[in-house]
Amino acid sequence: MNPKPAPLVLADLRRSLAEAALRTAPAAVGRVSFGAPALDEPLGGGIARAALHEVYAPGTADLAAATGFAVGLTIRAAQMGQVLWVRQDVLDAETGRLHPPGLAELGLDPARILLVRARDAQDVLRAGAEAARCSALGAVLIEPWGEPRLFDLTASRRLALAAEASGVTTVLLRASARQDASAARTRWLVRALPSRALEANAPGDPAFSLRLLRDRGGLGEREWRVEWDRDRQSFHERAAFQARPAFQERAGNQGRAQDAAPLSRPLVPFPADGPAAEGARDPGFRRAV
Amino acid sequence: MVVETVRNALRLVDCDQNAVRLGLTRGLTLADARARIPDLVVVEAEPQADQRLIERLAAFCDRFTPLVALDPPHGLLLDITGCAHLFGGEAALRAVIAERLRAGGLHQRSAIAGTPEAAHALCRFGAGGIVPPGEDEAMIRPLPVAALEVAAETVIALSRAGLKSVADLAERPSMVLSARFGEDLAIRLRRVLGREDVRITPLRPAPACMVERHFAEPLLDMQGLEAVVMRLIAEAARLLEQRGEGGRAFEISLFRTDGAVRRLGIETGRPSRDADAILRLYRERIDTLADPLDPGFGFDAIRLAIPVCEPLNTHQPSLDGRAVEDEAVAELLDRLVTRFGRDRVLRFAARDTHDPRREARAVPVATPASAIAWPMPEPNEPPTRPLQLFEPPQPIETLAEVPDGPPLRFRWRRVLHEIARAEGPERIAPEWWRDGPAEPARDYYRVEDAQGRRFWLFRAGLYERENEMPRWFLHGLFA
Known part of the structure; x- marks a missing residue:
């Protein structure tokens, strides 16, 4: 067997350390930490483990970001246990089906995922409640589509009670503008956030703009900007917002965004079957090698 | 009278006894028949409906023996070896079946013999009845050669040669017959005469393990039903324990008095003989039935069959609780599979390909794990594969394209997206x-x-090489 190159060994070590830390972290107090002090401290060490949490996306467009955040939470909550994901069929057409290599890229091993495809909201609720009662699971992710009337206060109370009894972190993921009363411990609104660009203006690590809408622990509405670090399996806050000022406000104004983006630079055609010509000007995009 | 279009003419395919008495035969055209007897009652043939009826009858006969085979066109073969005494002997069994079919408005003929072919020949060409053991040959010998069910030309050739009954053939050396008419005739002859015995191929394979209850009075109430099912499961669990096995699939057949059979199957992810767990799965299964169990006039037999068994050894749970956890998850999955169906409870399996459309697929949880590992993400790199993938990819409208590179803007689902960062191409x-x-x-x-x-995003095709105006698609969404 060939010896691995040093960066890979380091990455492996880092990952196993992160996993060990997840196993022995202050889970004793029954909380799931974010790994980012800026979030953990006000929340008293993280969100409650044995509870129902809601992750909302303001619309379908941000559902992928909300899913990414929920996956991050799940990874931190599951502690290497199995993750049961209940997903309604319609979502496959609306937001695409789950892509396991993409999940692996976020740090969730696809082999740990059990997927239940539900026909309708009722099946989602039924499977979700059944799974939340099983204490052997690491975490449960429930993803219905739209705003089914079934997901009312009673339903969420049932899920919350099941999660509290079994000690399994249950995350309800929804794309919905309306936010009904629910028995969830916390409710998060997640939007996509422009990432910190890598070299040649390539998109960077997944970044989210979080807003805590409701916390039964008493913390008021607050906002954070976080990134997900797959190698350390933790969130970290983006301290000072390092992106260009033009991106600071979401959808701020298009004109400034265009000024700041290096897109208006002339691009050099790239021959289809060879490397870029020597001396060609940097097109502003990172190219795959 | 049943007619069907054969060779561009309506011909009789089946006639009842009155018609036969009037001299009508199979294959006669309807016009000829009408000319002879003007007031014929005629119905169109419905082979599919006939087939359905035969299959329903086969299901009905399942209560007498698990080995039932179709004997086309209109027959059923029952292997009653070892079953007859449960119904009071062969004669009583035959009488019971005849009585039940007559009650259903059907005419039937039956024969019991040592081999399936002998019974078939006696039933169709003889008088039917029960052949005492060892007397097959004597009963078969007087039958016409047609009873061998060989090709029509062979029958004609045989009768031209003066061989009219089975007895004529039985006395000749089989070498001579097979040399002239083919091996097939000799084989048929041996089987019909009971010199060679073959198993029938049952419609439903015989289960590895089976327990059943017959009731003197039809069972009507659901609580009683559950009590019986519980006892059957406990009995099956004892049998399995003696064999050191566990069942992977279970099937309960409920035989209704009116002949309808309802079958309820469940499957488990790992071999099991835990009576309580199996009963729980059954409750779940009955809860999720789209049309509730209708006892009608009652069930007169219930059978629990275990078609798939696997070795299962008792083991001591390890101290770290890992095995207990696995067990709990397996039980949860069994419940979910029972409730939602096997194709709805899935896990991911990697495939050895570089094409993102085929890289992964979801397979039922029960399928054994594949050896292909998931690609490990590159450290210190952002995700290069999306979290969600559209299948098929969604066409997008691109604006301000540059010849080689991503577009500056694109429109997807009527929303314009301004591209701020990009990486590629891959x-x-x-x-x-x-x-x-x-x-x-x-x-x-x-x-x-x-x-x-x-x-x-991807562009299908390369500029200037594969097509003039490549199309753009959105294939996935990143977190």
Whole structure:
């Protein structure tokens, strides 16, 4: 067997350390930490483990970001246990089906995922409640589509009670503008956030703009900007917002965004079957090698 | 009288006894028959309906023996070896079946003999009845050669040679017969005469393990039903324990007095003989039935069959609780599979391909794990594969394209996205051995719009080489 190159060994070590830390972290107090002090401290060490949490996306467009955040939470909550994901069929057409290599890229091993495809909201609720009662699971992710009337206060109370009894972190993921009363411990609104660009203006690590809408622990509405670090399996806050000022406000104004983006630079055609010509000007995009 | 269009003419395919008495035969055209007897009652043939009826009858006969086979066109073969005494002997069993079918308004003929072919020949060409053991040959010998059910030409050739009954053939050496008419005739002859015995191929394979209850009075109430099912499961569990096995699939057959059979199957992810767990799964199964169990006039037999058994050894749970956890998850999955169906409870399996469309698929949880590992992400790199993938890719409208690179803007689902960051291209060649040579290569770009949403776009085809105006698609969404 060939010896691995040093960066890979380091990455492996880092990952196993992160996993060990997840196993022995202050889970004793029954909380799931974010790994980012800026979030953990006000929340008293993280969100409650044995509870129902809601992750909302303001619309379908941000559902992928909300899913990414929920996956991050799940990874931190599951502690290497199995993750049961209940997903309604319609979502496959609306937001695409789950892509396991993409999940692996976020740090969730696809082999740990059990997927239940539900026909309708009722099946989602039924499977979700059944799974939340099983204490052997690491975490449960429930993803219905739209705003089914079934997901009312009673339903969420049932899920919350099941999660509290079994000690399994249950995350309800929804794309919905309306936010009904629910028995969830916390409710998060997640939007996509422009990432910190890598070299040649390539998109960077997944970044989210979080807003805590409701916390039964008493913390008021607050906002954070976080990134997900797959190698350390933790969130970290983006301290000072390092992106260009033009991106600071979401959808701020298009004109400034265009000024700041290096897109208006002339691009050099790239021959289809060879490397870029020597001396060609940097097109502003990172190219795959 | 049943007619069917055969060779461009309506011909009789089946006639009842009155018609036969009037001299009508199979194959006669309807016009001829009408000329002879003007007031014929005629119905159109419905082979599919006949087939359904025969299959229902086969299910009905399942209560007498698990080995039931179809004997086309209109027969059923029951292997009653070892079953007859349960119904008071062969004669009583035959009488019971005849009585039940007559009650259903059906005429029937039956024969019991040592081999399936002998019974078939006696039933169709003889008087039927029960052949005492060892007397097959004596009963068969007087039958006409047609009873061998060989090709019509062979029958004609045999009768031209003066061989009219089975007895004529039985006395000749089989070598001579097979030399003239083929091996098939000799085999048929041996089987009909009971010199060679073959198993029938039952409609439903015989289960590895089976317990059943017959009731003197039809069972009507659901609580009683559950009590019986519980006792059957406990009995099966004891049998399995003696064999050191566990069942992977269970099937309860409920035989209704009116002949209808309802079958309820469940499956478990690992071999099991835990009576309580199996009963729980059954309750779940009955809860989820689209049409509730209708006892009608009651059930007169219930059978629990275990078609699939696997070795199962008792083991001591290990101290770390891992095995207990696995067990709990397996039980949860069994419940979910029972409730939602096998194709709805899935796990992911990797495939050895570079094409993102085929890289992964979801398989039922019960399928054994594959050896292919998931690609490990590159450290210190952002995700290069999307979290969600559209199948098929969604066409997008691109604006302000540059010849080689991602577009500056694109419109997807009527929303305009301004691209702020991009990376690419990552060229993924099609798998020509699957897609064919016409499939264009794809240049993938990771892009991020001004709002921070990350997309996976690709251009199908290369500029100036494969097509003039390549089309753009959105294939996935990143977190």
